[in-house]
Amino acid sequence: MYNFLAAFAVFLALHMVPAWPTLRQRLITLLGRRTYFSVYSLLSIVALIWVFQAALALDFIPLWEPAPWQAWTTFVLAPSGVFLVLAGLFSENPLSVSVFQGNDRKGAIVSITRHPVLWGFLLWALGHVVANGDLRSLVLFGGFALFALGGFVMVEKRAHCRLGDGWAANSKGTSAWPFVAILKGQARLRADPVMILSAFATAAITFWLLAGGHYAMFGADPLLQALPFG
8 A cells, every 4th residue: 555655646746846837847948848847747657557557566456346327338438538648638728738838829628628638537537436345446546536636726736827817718608517507608619630530539549448458457357347247
């Protein structure tokens, strides 16, 4: 458990860097933007691998009996989460987490929600909480879900401070909750190349995972759990 807690603490600490504008800017000035993002991405991946390895090493303590409907919940929530993360990361979005956060324009995904990456991470995590009825999965994916929930407040506050008087104009036609701006008539549902490519990438990733990739990496077959006799 100590190894898992240490891994998760490092993961959280790494993801506090973007929320600390002064430190983030100093690192970008010191390393250069491209090097900063490359090093940060590499460290994040290493930390995430460490978290999963530490979690898998924990004892298996069942909390509830598995059922086929739980796997189907994951089939809906996890791909939806992956799509939102991909579309959010690579769309222009000055309001939230994005590779192109500095641009004033907004990608089509922002009309659905101004925090697509956070919602995607949350849906992915919750989908895995439902399907895995053991303590280590609850701690792992529940921790990710809480991390995403805390990110909404932090990212929203940071965007307010960064944009200042420009917040009202930039946030027009968006909503923190998915589809609320569209339902209110403040925005229209649309698609752009980033969303289309993200949809194809999500489909490819999902197919690979269900075709054996998930079992190869984590020793669990989601399709087998979805069967009544799984």
